[in-house]
Amino acid sequence: MSKMKAAIVEGFGEEFQVKDAEIPEPGPGQVLVKLIASGVCHTDLHAAEGDWPVKPKLPLIPGHEGVGIVEKLGEGVTEVALGDMIGNAWLASACGHCQYCRTGWETLCEAQSNGGYSVDGSFGQYMLVDSRYAAHIPEGSDPHEIAPVLCAGVTVFKGLKMTEVKPGQWVAISGIGGLGHIAVQYAVAMGMRVIAIDVADDKLALASKHGAEITVNAFAQDPAEIIQQKVGGTHGVLVTAVHPKAFGQAIGMTRRGGTIVFNGLPAGDFPAPIFDIVLKGLTIRGSIVGTRQDMIEALEFYAAGKIKPTFHTRPLEDINAVFDEMRHGKIDGRVVIDYAGRA
Amino acid sequence: MSKMKAAIVEGFGEEFQVKDAEIPEPGPGQVLVKLIASGVCHTDLHAAEGDWPVKPKLPLIPGHEGVGIVEKLGEGVTEVALGDMIGNAWLASACGHCQYCRTGWETLCEAQSNGGYSVDGSFGQYMLVDSRYAAHIPEGSDPHEIAPVLCAGVTVFKGLKMTEVKPGQWVAISGIGGLGHIAVQYAVAMGMRVIAIDVADDKLALASKHGAEITVNAFAQDPAEIIQQKVGGTHGVLVTAVHPKAFGQAIGMTRRGGTIVFNGLPAGDFPAPIFDIVLKGLTIRGSIVGTRQDMIEALEFYAAGKIKPTFHTRPLEDINAVFDEMRHGKIDGRVVIDYAGRA
Amino acid sequence: MSKMKAAIVEGFGEEFQVKDAEIPEPGPGQVLVKLIASGVCHTDLHAAEGDWPVKPKLPLIPGHEGVGIVEKLGEGVTEVALGDMIGNAWLASACGHCQYCRTGWETLCEAQSNGGYSVDGSFGQYMLVDSRYAAHIPEGSDPHEIAPVLCAGVTVFKGLKMTEVKPGQWVAISGIGGLGHIAVQYAVAMGMRVIAIDVADDKLALASKHGAEITVNAFAQDPAEIIQQKVGGTHGVLVTAVHPKAFGQAIGMTRRGGTIVFNGLPAGDFPAPIFDIVLKGLTIRGSIVGTRQDMIEALEFYAAGKIKPTFHTRPLEDINAVFDEMRHGKIDGRVVIDYAGRA
Amino acid sequence: MSKMKAAIVEGFGEEFQVKDAEIPEPGPGQVLVKLIASGVCHTDLHAAEGDWPVKPKLPLIPGHEGVGIVEKLGEGVTEVALGDMIGNAWLASACGHCQYCRTGWETLCEAQSNGGYSVDGSFGQYMLVDSRYAAHIPEGSDPHEIAPVLCAGVTVFKGLKMTEVKPGQWVAISGIGGLGHIAVQYAVAMGMRVIAIDVADDKLALASKHGAEITVNAFAQDPAEIIQQKVGGTHGVLVTAVHPKAFGQAIGMTRRGGTIVFNGLPAGDFPAPIFDIVLKGLTIRGSIVGTRQDMIEALEFYAAGKIKPTFHTRPLEDINAVFDEMRHGKIDGRVVIDYAGRA
């Protein structure tokens, strides 16, 4: 039992090596988790390709939507017990005492570590989790189905909070992919009225099924025009799409005084039209993943039956194929790696 | 008494004509004001040149920082009396019942009229003011000194509110001109700790005099670097400078989770770096002038002795020269047109 | 057509006189409405009995949940047209320019008039409505069913907002009568998780039908104990019950940092335990009806199919019997006076 | 060096025993502090007398406004170094992971320990401090003068925040004693306009010196009447007085929509007038001490020269006399125990 199978990045832009690795030992405060499932996130692709200014560790086991069972406790672990079902997260740990950690904003901690990026993650049969930042999976959860909540779910849930859209008000969700189709469900559960924007009719149909009241195919129509005409602009916009065109459209879709939240991390600049932003009193805001509190709440919405991610299971061996499909935008909902023989 | 002297724009980009005009008659809800003083705002220049997509009326008497005495009441005026000292404002009137007017956000009203833009303003010896949107000048005020509060003052005061910087936190004020030197004073009076940024040392000295604790000459130094090093970034930034470079600097000056408020209306786009905005959890926001409530509060700060605009009086006949100086950035503080023989 | 039937209070504590009265003429800004339906509110009872320190006009036609069709326009009406279906409200009018009116808090305007209290209301075949404060009934509404939204609905909707309970958090609703059974529906529609408290099992069953996840019969059990045990206390409590015992229980039901909102207007004091309030960081807050904006939102929730008041229609002639039943707590849901021959 | 002098409570209601005690050993995460000064708080009196439902440890060394130098580090201390000047606090430690600790509300943590109550405090020559919850004393501070900031200062600072009074708005501070005279200074530094209420003219004179614009002697005049007449009611009230009459007055002093914050912990109930609370839309709120973030900010205001507590030093041997004076309301400002030979 001292070896496990894992998908390892050895150089940026290279294929994953799926091979044997050492099962790690939990240090103080850590626990060893035997994985059942792990979602695959766009961020894993950026990690593997070394896209961002701050590079991940190498060699790297990516993955930050992992769910499994605690098999071993490090020293001083009090909040997690053997046999618990827990998850890892992008926010793998934080310092606990900086200005951000002190005020419920640990997602901004400058000393944070990140799952599957600065520390190894869930693309292997075992992973280490900091017990203080572990996600506790609610009883009765389907581990494969809940996996995407650990990043996609908490990210859009927090993003929706940051739009400051109130129950009964309109929110536009731009991009109905892995993040967006879950965002529609959270928005509906939060009492918001939802307009979904995408360029694919099947994704818009999924949004309608989850409760979007209006859908706009941005390939065929100008979403800004439609939305201004139908509801006078939305109170908020959540931009999960990475296409730069989506950012400009978001400005046009918003009602005066509204808020646009960017939930993705594309490289490059967005040409922000200052005149419009000032005249219309707009707010533009970035939001990344969520805190421990956001995570608990996001998981509770799942447990209450409000959130049902669309996912497809794949074995770890398919990891390179999965990333190819992701590169070509061919993935519906979320891919979840299966370690339990369910795939 | 049926004629008055006024500075009139007859065609965009043309010189002002200073000549005789009819003294207008107050309609229902309006009052006729004999002017004592009027500040000159950058917006007046944009109006006279027809710079913005929605054009002002023509011919136009600009001016929205006018202070004077009520000489005549229109029908149904209840909130203003003969002899009152009142001011006009950019927000000359609003509909009173739309979603914005209902919720204390009349500055976003789509049916608003604007002083010295869609209705005639304060660049003449008389002006009409909608009594429901009049600014009531507190007793004991110096009419020339308070004039700049009517637009510059309320604009930066509201802008500072929108930064959501709390007492004891740091705000950077970018640009210490007509708006910025008043912003420093409001920020100090609101309990904020102030960092002033400009490219002119005399303006920075003025900022220090008004209570700025740190000043940065952006010509000589990189404000982002200095500010990150000295205070770890500010909680908020108020951008009153119109130079596009100021927008990018603002991103760099801000602490994670901070808010940048744009207070000016330059044309053109600002290249917003999405990756940084998301990773640092930044908020970027536009803010324009202020509501009736903001105006009352802004004037109260003046009455409490906390705000002292720097200004120079000029006769109305100098208006073309004043605008030339404004075009060349030669104005210190604010120019105030004098109608009372004080200049 | 110059006479109408109306239920008139001629002296406090006396029976209603149901008799002929003059149909009023709309003054400037007012409209004449031919009533279809009017809800009956507890406040009407307080008005008729002169219970409160500030007395209503006499003789008085009570009623502030009236729905009907605009038959005549006063001078200067722009926001309402002949044939529109509109409602009156407790907030019959406000001054439009005081500190509260300026900031979206017209419910606190000290110059407000109140429907069926300081001005005549909806307990007659016709009523006058200030067009600026009229409630616009959404197309497709059932006028009898929507009537209770005009006071009961907007009151609990605003009260729930004032609890500051966020989607996914727990709210306790104390008292499942005319207000409470609608509060459960708004809370669910706003994404809150609901615990209902009452002393009658049939009311608790109604709460469950509308989505309450937990119900407590306060006659049989201690709600504070049950709620602390099941969910660790709620984030907010909405007290619609007028029994003084309900106030003390509310303190006990709340989680640290939680907010208790009083929505009723009982006479007398509530013994607030300061030590607990400070130690647990509690907030106690009063909330009365709602603004024009709250009304529009409350009606939109109805139009979206989220709110379905339980009501029984009665003819105007039954008014004295209805008030007797109200005095003895015998009313389920809401009584709605029918003027359209539906009862 | 293994013995120290300390003031020890051996039984509730008994006199302090000033005698030798063991110098404690710092456990993991703790540091040993050699005291220079310690403020004396009303809470210490409640502790010594066992007034509250949850009793402190016995024997007990009270005191939670202690300032001193770190002399010894326990295992795993990273945030505090030998020689640092630090303080203890009422919030001696918290769990770090509950719903309150996760969201910047550790003052509500149900697993907190309290300085000089559930753990020994600063009424001795040495004390232990949890390094994660230590107050870091800013460079250049006077240790005796800053001591009262550690509880009195942070308590009123947080209390003022909880009034939600904005810069330029009015706050009433009820009671100008140990807490209140510091509250006036924080309120002024936060940009609020201050009305001070007390029954002693010398305390009101102190309030004026610190910037209160209006003072009311509640023995001679009705503060509610004066305040309504002079400013139309305040936006907020901070109640530091423990006299029950102060609570009722606070309701009367407040403007509609205003907030009253209780900062003290008297036993007994306050008869809250529900009708007024609802009609006027008031908020009543309890607030206790402050979080680590509040502490840092409160200390920064001191370091910026905005806060100057009035205090008198006394030797530890006077402790019983000091408590007698406190029982009889004879203390001006704050008493600070001196361990450094300054008294």
Ligand SMILES: [Zn+2]
């Ligand atoms: Zn941190």
Ligand SMILES: [Zn+2]
């Ligand atoms: Zn992710």
Ligand SMILES: [Zn+2]
């Ligand atoms: Zn409007």
Ligand SMILES: [Zn+2]
């Ligand atoms: Zn201007």
Ligand SMILES: [Zn+2]
């Ligand atoms: Zn009612």
Ligand SMILES: [Zn+2]
């Ligand atoms: Zn009003």
Ligand SMILES: [Zn+2]
């Ligand atoms: Zn204390």
Ligand SMILES: [Zn+2]
């Ligand atoms: Zn805790």
